[in-house]
Amino acid sequence: xxxxxxxxxxxxxxxxxxxxxxxxxxxxxxxxxxxxxxxxxxxxxxxxxxxxxxxxxxxxxxxxxxxxxxxxxxxxxxxxxxxxxxxxxxxxxxxxxxxxxxxxxxxxxxxxxxxxxxxxxxxxxxxxxxxxxxxxxxxxxxxxxxxxxxxxxxxxxxxxxxxxxxxxxxxxxxxxxxxxxxxxxxxxxxxxxxxxxxxxxxxxxxxxxxxxxxxxxxxxxxxxxxxxxxxxxxxxxxxxxxxxxxxxxxxxxxxxxxxxxxxxxxxxxxxxxxxxxxxxxxxxxxxxxxxxxxxxxxxxxxxxxxxxxxxxxxxxxxxxxxxxxxxxxxxxxxxxxxxxxxx
Numbered sequence: 001x002x003x004x005x006x007x008x009x010x011x012x013x014x015x016x017x018x019x020x021x022x023x024x025x026x027x028x029x030x031x032x033x034x035x036x037x038x039x040x041x042x043x044x045x046x047x048x049x050x051x052x053x054x055x056x057x058x059x060x061x062x063x064x065x066x067x068x069x070x071x072x073x074x075x076x077x078x079x080x081x082x083x084x085x086x087x088x089x090x091x092x093x094x095x096x097x098x099x100x101x102x103x104x105x106x107x108x109x110x111x112x113x114x115x116x117x118x119x120x121x122x123x124x125x126x127x128x129x130x131x132x133x134x135x136x137x138x139x140x141x142x143x144x145x146x147x148x149x150x151x152x153x154x155x156x157x158x159x160x161x162x163x164x165x166x167x168x169x170x171x172x173x174x175x176x177x178x179x180x181x182x183x184x185x186x187x188x189x190x191x192x193x194x195x196x197x198x199x200x201x202x203x204x205x206x207x208x209x210x211x212x213x214x215x216x217x218x219x220x221x222x223x224x225x226x227x228x229x230x231x232x233x234x235x236x237x238x239x240x241x242x243x244x245x246x247x248x249x250x251x252x253x254x255x256x257x258x259x260x261x262x263x264x265x266x267x268x269x270x271x272x273x274x275x276x277x278x279x280x281x282x283x284x285x286x287x288x289x290x291x292x293x294x295x296x297x298x299x300x301x302x303x304x305x306x307x308x309x310x311x312x313x314x315x316x317x318x319x320x321x322x323x324x325x326x327x328x329x330x331x332x333x334x335x336x337x338x339x340x341x342x343x
Contacts, residue, residue, distance in 0.1 A: 002209045002236060004265065005036070005107040005162050008304035009338030011330040012036040012267070014219060014239065015111040015166065016314030018323050020045050022094040030098055030105060032327035036164070036308070038109045039095060039155070043316045048084030051168055052121045055113040057084030058147035062140060064122060069183050072123040073130070088151075096158040105161040112148055114167035114218065115141045115204050116175045116197060123183050131175065132189060137200075145204055149211045165208045166217040166239065172197070173222045176229075194229060201233040209236065217267060221313040227255040231264050239267035241312045245288040257296040260306050268303075269312035271329045275322040282332055289337070301340060309333035 006012075012033055017025040017040045025040035043050045048057060052071050056064040064081055065074035074081075099105050113121070119131035119140050130136045152163045174180040178191035205216045215236020220226070225240045238259060248256075259266060270285045289307065293300050309330045315323040 002213055002215045004236065005164055005214050006265070006308055007035070009334045010035045011309045011334035012109060013038050013311055013327055013330060014269070014314045015039070015109075015168070016041040016043055016316035018044060018316060018318055018320050022091045023097065026091075026094040026098050028324055029327065030102070032324070032331055035106050036109055037105055037107065038111065039091060041111060041314070041316070045087060047080055048087050051113050052118065053080070053084045054088065055118055055144070056081055056122070057088050058112060058151055059140070059143045060147050060150070062143045067123070070123065071121060073125050073136075092154060092158055095155070099159040099161070105159050107162045107164055108155055108159060109164045109166055109217070110151060110155060111166045111168055112144070114169040114172070115144055115200055116192075117169050117171040118144060120171045120175055120180050120189070127183055129180070129183065129189055131192065141200060141204060145207050148208060152212055162214065163212055164214050164217065165212055166219055167204070169218055169220045170222065172220055172226060173224060176226060198229050198233045201230070205234040209234070215265070219267070221269065224252060227252065227259055231255070231259045231262060235264065237265040237267055237308070239310060240269060242268035242270050242288050242292070243272070243312050245292045253295060256292065260296065260298060260302060263306070265306050265308060267308045267310050269310050270333060271309070271311045271326045273311045273313040273315055273326065274318050279325070282329065282336060285329065286333055286336055303337040304340065307337065309337065
């Protein structure tokens with residue numbers, strides 16, 4: 001039985017932040033999002049700090065290296081993967097230092113590439129993507145789960161906080177539709193059948209939920225995230241870009257309504273993730289969420305009960321000033337929904 005570690009009014013962020021200083025990023029994120037604090041990712045640090053490289057640093061007994069076309073399975077652990085491990089260790093040092101100096105954290109959210117994005121982004125030595133080989137896909141999935149479980153233990157031991165796992169699956173729609181290019185760029189990987197995608201995701205989600213005691217969040221910021229599939233796979237929360245909810249097709253609206261009815265929480269990305277031309281008013285940011293609730297026939301209190309406001313995606317490309325402001329606005333949206341303030 002898993003328990004959601006968030007309460008009405010909680011806000012969070014997707015994960016990435018600008019800059020290269022993990023101590024500063026951790027201080028800012030924990031200061032603005034004390035209830036559900038994402039472990040900051042700093043992709044500006046380069047190789048090993050991006051989504052795939054960072055996740056490769058979690059893998060157990062699966063060496064990965066950087067080649068001109070991207071990440072590839074290697075014969076042995078090299079400097080690229082060691083760098084990813086070192087960067088993650090420094091991030092955990094910063095998190096531990098903060099918890100020791102500022103007081104214990106409530107809940108820490110850790111992020112990693114989900115099994116389909118990971119296997120779709122790494123090449124085998126012969127040049128095909130990992131997901132095209134069933135044995136390799138199974139090996140990577142097993143290593144990912146084991147590595148994440150160990151990572152969760154380390155975060156909990158260092159901070160004393162509860163730990164929540166978020167799987168990032170930006171590649172998932174392309175995996176389902178056959179839109180993922182081959183490493184050569186001259187063709188596309190065949191679409192993976194939805195039952196197969198769901199089965200593997202369900203296995204990963206079940207094991208991570210059992211290890212943490214909390215629901216697993218799955219994040220997909222594509223314009224058409226497969227919300228129904230993620231719900232059926234057991235995701236306790238689905239994170240998505242909610243800024244364009246007014247234009248979503250009826251099928252996606254139905255999937256969002258079914259998710260709420262089944263008790264799934266929606267992490268609604270309502271705050272721009274890059275610096276806007278002018279700062280929007282809080283009620284303007286809340287409007288897509290209010291309209292979604294009305295369209296689906298729910299009272300607005302559903303936004304306090306089964307939503308967590310976030311920036312629309314990661315903040316890695318934002319200015320430092322806007323990243324800080326975006327976190328604060330997400331927190332203010334949480335309070336707005338909790339207090340039931342009308343439009």
